[in-house]
Amino acid sequence: MIQIHCPYCGETLPELEFAYAGEAHIDRPVSPTEQTDEEWAEFLFMRQNVKGPHFERWRHVHGCGRFFNAVRNTITDRFYTTYKAGEPRPDLATLLEEDNK
């Protein structure tokens, strides 16, 4: 079973306690009414569908309940890091370099 580190609990716990919640760092437009239909559709529906390292949201649903972000390789399921919601997007090159050590 995959083990996931919850940045709020500070514990590495079984995947079964967590729920996947889609791509991370997608900002809701500040003024939805000023969006064209195309822009709004882009926000609502279009995702990168990355093959490889993916910035994504998870929720510790059967634990602290918090949403957080993770960088996971969609091919190998390897988690490079997890971090609290609202924290800046980590630099991918640095993460991969550290992971190779």
Place this chain on the structure above:
Amino acid sequence: MSKHISSLAPSVVVDTAAARVAVSQLIGRISLRARTNENGGDLAAVGKAIGLELPTQIGTRAKAEGIEAACLGPDEWTVLVPLGQIEKVEDALAALYPSLPHSMTDITGREVTLTIEGPQAAELLSIGAPRDIASIKVGQARRMLFDGATVTLWRDSDTSFRMDVWNSFASFLVTTLETGAKELAAELA
């Protein structure tokens, strides 16, 4: 105070050489969400209203005057209060609301507590918990998964636990624990 409804009456469910599982007496329960805010509202005041110092690290607990609190999330606690005191605690929290907006919900009627004790209590819990029970230290508590249901597990000693479960899952979880306690005892025999 919300109405007390429980699917299970206080009773001993199973008592074997491995573990004893029982349904506890009714107790008052509060779900609390709060955080220190920019307008000077201080979390310490919330603890003061309840009558204890709120623990702030997830999984830790505090107890005073029969009232117990466990920190379940960065801004979330479950508070166990004797039934005779719960209205007083709720009033004290309500008085705090203008200076420190928070969410206080009486969940007395939502849950029931099971006690799980005995030499193999931890092993019994491991049949339904994906997480390692040993990672929950004596004197701590965690919200976690047990046999498909979200529960709050309080570890009171190496061999004694309390499990708060929603009424709708209670009879199902009790069956799991009963079967497990009997199987563990059969292995001992």
